[in-house]
Amino acid sequence: MTRRDVALRACGCAAAGLFFMAMVGCTADGGADGGATSRAPAASPPSPASPAPARPSSTAPPAPGTTAVSLVPELDESKQPKTAAEARALLDRIVITEDAFGPDVVRRTPFESSPGRWPVLDEKCVWQTTGLPPDVLATSTRYFQIPAGNGHGRVQLNATVTVHHNRAESGWETARAMEEVVRCPEQKLREGEDLTGLLGTVNHQGEQLNNWSEDAFSEFGTYVSAQGGEPQPYFWYQAQFGPVTVAIAGKGAEGFQQETLSQLIVQGNSRMLAQAKQALGKAAG
Template identity: 45%
Template structure:
């Protein structure tokens, strides 16, 4: 993926900020210490991930050029509860402010900022998968962002990787943070994402006032000027192996819809 110099620390919207249910505006502070891992307890099964997604080249004539067209595309691509299985329910709030997104500052704290010029439209939805009365097994987010160009989208994904290397622990607000973050990057359809030009994932641990660590995963992928991302945070006792299929399924379904709408089909 290309690297764009001198662009500061704005990054592709991370699922951790939105999974926390906060605005990303907490004060800077000392990074919290690591704490022991929790024992695994399964969450409800996710739907099978689409496989063998064939990604056609992007058709420039179908790619949005205005904020209005970009907002329409976002609405068609973004995941709904059914994309995460029959147990998934809308979260509260269900959708984020479309005029802002989180930005990782120099102190590794997340803060809300207005959309930059290169972003035409973005939207994030939140979901929950209950594990039982009064306890949630998982919280999820799905994000779709449309950029002015494919290069803008690629540079933004590259900055997300750079931010993770710079800040392996990140504060969401005073009493919520993620740590022990581990990255993985794919390029040009490696592994099973033949629709993907670039992809980036991170796994780690989420902590809040109720305790932790709880398993956390986030994955983003790019199709031309469109990026899609899914974040998942497990609840008390949730196993990491239970959240990975949720991330893969949601991301693959949104990528498929993006290709159907702006791909060049013979």
């Protein structure tokens, strides 16, 4: 069994599967566009000097029990970027703004991660940043929030797009993400900000109703801040198409419905994956 197979199967736990089904159900119930691995935790945005590690078409995934028709087009390999400049141009076509989430979501400050930086989970399960690894041509994380009000606290969202040279490299990114959850169910984002009780699952295309992505990765747990307040739900949802991975991370807030948070995560991820397919997929006919 290869390292990738071990990573993708290591945490097929029931709880993670239930979360995945809940995400599908939220989308099918209406509100999301339809149907990711860089690791950009949904915590406070980094300072410019220390950047944080940070689906298909507009059709939603089918509800449980329905027949899944593949929504993954054939990759046009001639469209894959070969240089960092080409990757950045592709990234700009995929990354989203606050409009993808709806009127309640606004930009945080800073709005974007610094270019050329990559998150790494060290041996002590603490997130660090370093230069881009050889398999990454370009990556970007954007930071959003729903300000506190209407009976709830501040909700935080991150949107990350990463462009690799090819499909194999983006697949290994997903495998490493799964390994990180298994190795470090407790993670430190930075001083005073922690993720606890993390669980994750990966589904290849055709597995567990995944008909919109070549690989779908979901992670969930609890976000704890030293600034006070109750621990809040934390979600990371990622999808892959060809050399591209797209991901949305979300941190809940007191008084904010968890179902609404998961819907926003799927909605943002759906938009980015749809734009990746439009940019890299073969034209029909």
